[in-house]
Amino acid sequence: MAERTISFARGAPSADILPHEGVREAATRALESDWENALSYGTGRGHPGLCEWIAERHGVQPEQVMITNGSMEGAALLFRHLVSAGDRVVVEQPTYDRTLLLLQQAGAELVGAPLESDGIDPATIEAACAEGGVRLAHVIPNFHNPAGCTLSAEKRSRLVKLAADNGFILFEDDPYRLISFDDAQAPTMLDLDGADRVIHASSFSKSISPGVRVGYLVGPADQIATFAKRANEQYISPNMLAESIVFEFCRSGGLDENLKVVNAALRERRDALVEALHKYIPEAEFVVPAGGYFLWLDLNGEGKVDSKALLAQARMLGVTFVAGPDFMLEGGSSSLRLSFAPVPASDVAEGVARLAQALDQVREGVPAR
Numbered sequence: 001m002a003e004r005t006i007s008f009a010r011g012a013p014s015a016d017i018l019p020h021e022g023v024r025e026a027a028t029r030a031l032e033s034d035w036e037n038a039l040s041y042g043t044g045r046g047h048p049g050l051c052e053w054i055a056e057r058h059g060v061q062p063e064q065v066m067i068t069n070g071s072m073e074g075a076a077l078l079f080r081h082l083v084s085a086g087d088r089v090v091v092e093q094p095t096y097d098r099t100l101l102l103l104q105q106a107g108a109e110l111v112g113a114p115l116e117s118d119g120i121d122p123a124t125i126e127a128a129c130a131e132g133g134v135r136l137a138h139v140i141p142n143f144h145n146p147a148g149c150t151l152s153a154e155k156r157s158r159l160v161k162l163a164a165d166n167g168f169i170l171f172e173d174d175p176y177r178l179i180s181f182d183d184a185q186a187p188t189m190l191d192l193d194g195a196d197r198v199i200h201a202s203s204f205s206k207s208i209s210p211g212v213r214v215g216y217l218v219g220p221a222d223q224i225a226t227f228a229k230r231a232n233e234q235y236i237s238p239n240m241l242a243e244s245i246v247f248e249f250c251r252s253g254g255l256d257e258n259l260k261v262v263n264a265a266l267r268e269r270r271d272a273l274v275e276a277l278h279k280y281i282p283e284a285e286f287v288v289p290a291g292g293y294f295l296w297l298d299l300n301g302e303g304k305v306d307s308k309a310l311l312a313q314a315r316m317l318g319v320t321f322v323a324g325p326d327f328m329l330e331g332g333s334s335s336l337r338l339s340f341a342p343v344p345a346s347d348v349a350e351g352v353a354r355l356a357q358a359l360d361q362v363r364e365g366v367p368a369r
């Protein structure tokens with residue numbers, strides 16, 4: 001076993017790019033100027049100041065926003081109240097494994113829609129709608145987890161129109177939007193929606209830190225009011241202390257400053273990963289992610305391998321990742337997700353070299369012990 005494992009597995013940044021000084025200062029200020037809000041129960045909607053700040057960033061009314069303990073809690077709330085057993089739900093393939101888990105727990109009938117290099121093909125949703133009963137489509141528009149791709153502007157418009165025409169809910173799960181390595185940004189589907197069919201989820205997990213557990217939903221005011229009431233019944237209010245700190249961090253300009261640091265570091269990691277893959281595993285196919293945390297590697301061509309067998313071998317050599325089947329309803333056996341967020345650029349080439357060695361061993365039939 002190699003000395004120190006290099007992990008491309010976790011969808012979380014290494015600690016060196018977490019803004020601990022900025023958050024500490026924001027916490028001090030929050031407890032000076034906003035301590036009553038921070039230390040009290042709130043409503044199901046969360047911190048009013050942060051709701052307003054988010055509403056302004058999205059160009060919506062504060063009544064259209066609710067804050068949750070991470071966007072995953074927002075998704076769970078939404079699925080619990082909008083999806084009933086037997087409802088058909090379109091999911092991208094591959095997609096975020098926790099989304100699959102929650103929808104399976106809700107008893108949804110999942111319809112897989114393959115991803116292309118510019119995101120989901122709207123024709124597959126159209127075909128599912130023609131068969132009837134589509135209640136919701138879950139789409140990760142920017143720097144996809146796990147696929148790394150970004151939905152084109154043209155496809156965004158088509159999806160919004162399809163949702164309006166067919167009456168399904170378009171759940172725009174968008175935690176990576178601000179983790180962008182260039183200036184080009186397509187509009188959100190929330191921006192394009194004129195029919196109240198889009199519910200948008202986002203989060204400060206990637207733009208500040210996953211530990212703050214502050215995410216949010218934006219959607220039609222009546223829908224949000226219902227979710228906020230359910231949230232209040234279930235857990236009274238989300239974490240007001242965390243929200244007060246996040247609010248202070250954001251309104252003082254800390255968010256934009258932090259994004260510069262985080263995006264520069266992640267871009268460097270992405271570049272190192274792409275370069276190392278070209279060098280050590282030139283046969284691998286992938287979309288170069290323009291932001292976010294993830295790169296999806298396909299080893300379908302010549303020398304095709306089983307990614308679970310590869311993972312067992314890779315662990316022996318001191319490198320890890322997540323095997324493709326975890327993100328699929330079926331298949332994905334020769335794909336894998338590499339997260340560059342936790343790996344400092346200086347470790348990336350060594351990690352990929354180990355992966356390439358594991359790949360050679362699997363192809364040669366060397367058993368993992």
Ligand SMILES: Cc1ncc(COP(=O)(O)O)c(C=O)c1O
Nearest residue numbers: 011070071072096145203205215
């Ligand atoms: C697509 C997607 N949605 C939601 C989440 C959950 O994020 P949060 O930390 O805001 O709960 C993640 C986290 O990795 C994600 O990748």
